[in-house]
Amino acid sequence: MTVHLSPEHPSGTSLWPAPLAPGSVDATVTVPGSKSVTNRALILAAHAADPGWLRRPLRSRDTLLMVEGLRSLGIGIEETVSSSSSVSGVPEGRGEAWRVIPAAPQGPATVHVGNAGTVMRFLPPLAALAEGPVRFDGDPRSHERPLHGVINALRVLGARIEDEGRGALPLTVHGTGMIEGGPVEIDASSSSQFVSALLLSGPRFNQGVEVRHVGGPLPSMPHIRMTVDMLRAAGAQVTAPESGGEPDVWRVTPGALLGRDLVVEPDLSNAQPFLAAALVTGGTVTIPDWPEHTTQPGDALRELFTRMGGECRLDGRGLTFRGTGRILGLDADLSEVGELTPGIAAVAALAEGESVLRGVAHLRLHETDRLAALTREINGLGGEVTETADGLRIRPRPLHGGVFHTYEDHRLATAGALLGLVVKGVEVEDIATTAKTMPDFPELWHGMLASSGPKA
Structure with missing residues (x-):
């Protein structure tokens, strides 16, 4: 590159x-608020069985791109501001909240990712669950950032993706309403977000997902641990290396996620x-x-x-x-x-x-x-x-x-x-x-x- x-x-x-x-x-x-927590929480809330709340989310370009991407797929996101201290855990004057109303994702749709790594990597697995095509594009620099780990893994798991062999944006995910899931090997040495992207949507795949990293040193491990912790808090069953699992292997079983009320750090x-x-x-x-x-x-x-x-x-x-x-x-x-x-x-x-x-x-x-x-x-x-x-x-x-x-x-x-x-x-x-x-x-x-x- x-x-x-x-x-x-x-x-x-x-x-x-x-x-x-x-x-x-x-x-x-x-x-x-934390961008990493906000964008992970948005994906999990979109997959949940019931509506959820994000209190004190980060409002920035990256998170608003995630919000607009989810909305384009039919997920409801309502924004409210509370000036009272009645919201649990939210001090007075810091009561902004987003209510996320989950829905089955739908195409056709177009998602602009800007230059946000979390958006370009976390949304395609969710889009693979949509009915219809979803096109992804972004800023010129986004075309140079690696996305091959997510693209190749989704193909192994049952998705159809057109990227003209680039392994990068722009691309189109042709969703059929479901993903079979199961085991997949990826090289995530260029971005730990490849692992997180698959895990976050894994509970919605028919067989869940087993992600095995087979490459060089895996960077940014705390971000993967954040993904695992947030999945578990939403009700998912996750096996990870730090909790007795195999090295470089993560498993998420299929199942419903909980709509949460989360205060963002x-x-x-x-x-x-x-x-x-x-x-x-x-x-x-x-x-x-x-x-x-x-x-x-x-x-x-x-x-x-x-x-x-x-x-x-x-x-x-x-x-x-x-x-x-x-x-x-x-x-x-x-x-x-x-x-x-x-x-x-x-x-x-x-x-x-x-x-x-x-x-x-x-x-x-x-x-x-x-x-x-x-x-x-x-x-x-x-x-x-x-x-x-x-x-x-x-x-x-x-x-x-x-x-x-x-x-x-x-x-x-x-x-x-x-x-x-x-x-x-x-x-x-x-x-x-x-x-x-x-x-x-x-x-x-x-x-x-x-x-x-x-x-x-």
């Missing part, structure tokens, strides 16, 4: 002057730039409602950023993270938490010593080639980053201002904003791309700095 890293944004977007921190940040930042990966702001400025940031137990990969930030020189405390207020005035280099295998790599690379560029980030070769297949993009952009500000076979080697150097291109990648945009906190003159191209998972990022960022005030 060829990935083009042209710094020219196709829509000619403007540059965002990244605000310089006035000193040590001191703020409480409430981050929106804050998106811990989206908390990363705010925690990093405390680390690089020697300040303090609190993230309310940080869960004590979670399958979100972002929870690893507590350990990773502590290794990089910070201190954290989890209590009734949430997670409070404090920078100590030192930023240490990091040698870490990030294979399970690859989405955190851009933010960690930005912090590493400001550290006292060298960092080596390993196990993330699959990031070359994400929203952009993240390894090439990080290398190019940090080096463009004076840094010294080199790509390795499976990651990055980062040697800190004095940085200067300049344009930080984002390649329509939300995590590149937040990495650029982070560097701009302590490097004067950084301009981030297309900050609006953060709307993919965090539409209010610029406002939250400015709010964090406004509440911090000048350093005494």
Whole structure:
């Protein structure tokens, strides 16, 4: 697959002057709900036997694309906002909810996936259960992202899919109203979402599904564990490696799913730039409602950023993270938490010593080639980053201002904003791309700095 890293944004977007921190940040930042939980919950609710509720879902481009995709297949999704505190588990003022009314999916339909990996991978198995054709297409970059694992597996399980041999979008799923299911082997080394996609719809297949991974190292295992936990909470019977099953094998038995009332956790990966702001400025940031137990990969930030020189405390207020005035280099295998790599690379560029980030070769297949993009952009500000076979080697150097291109990648945009906190003159191209998972990022960022005030 060829990935083009042209710094020219196709829509000619403007540059965002990244605000310089006035000193040590001191703020409480409430981050929106988890994208990974929201989009998995939407799929499970669409398959359920009864209507369900998602409280405090993430409203972003990726989740709204999932909502519109489900609606195009006949699934009912109603949006409500409650200003009272009467909703169980939802604090006053944070009562937005989506009511999902399940239905047998129907075609013909057209689904636009944007550049959302969860949408392009989680919806085709559900579409295979529809009566009639369902066409999938998306942004130009979506045509370059791997989808072969889902396509090939669905064919083995009984679906008919037209993709002209691309193993990628655009494609058409010709649904017949049912999928036989059963055992299937896939290589999910390029995306753990291949496994999750099959498991989430597995309860609706006649024989359920048995997914056996037969490839290289499987990235982002916490996301598969999240899928398994959410399936079980919805009433599915799942056998997984971490619960006594065979290594690299997951089984879901056929059966009805429950309509749930689910409060979505804050998106811990989206908390990363705010925690990093405390680390690089020697300040303090609190993230309310940080869960004590979670399958979100972002929870690893507590350990990773502590290794990089910070201190954290989890209590009734949430997670409070404090920078100590030192930023240490990091040698870490990030294979399970690859989405955190851009933010960690930005912090590493400001550290006292060298960092080596390993196990993330699959990031070359994400929203952009993240390894090439990080290398190019940090080096463009004076840094010294080199790509390795499976990651990055980062040697800190004095940085200067300049344009930080984002390649329509939300995590590149937040990495650029982070560097701009302590490097004067950084301009981030297309900050609006953060709307993919965090539409209010610029406002939250400015709010964090406004509440911090000048350093005494």
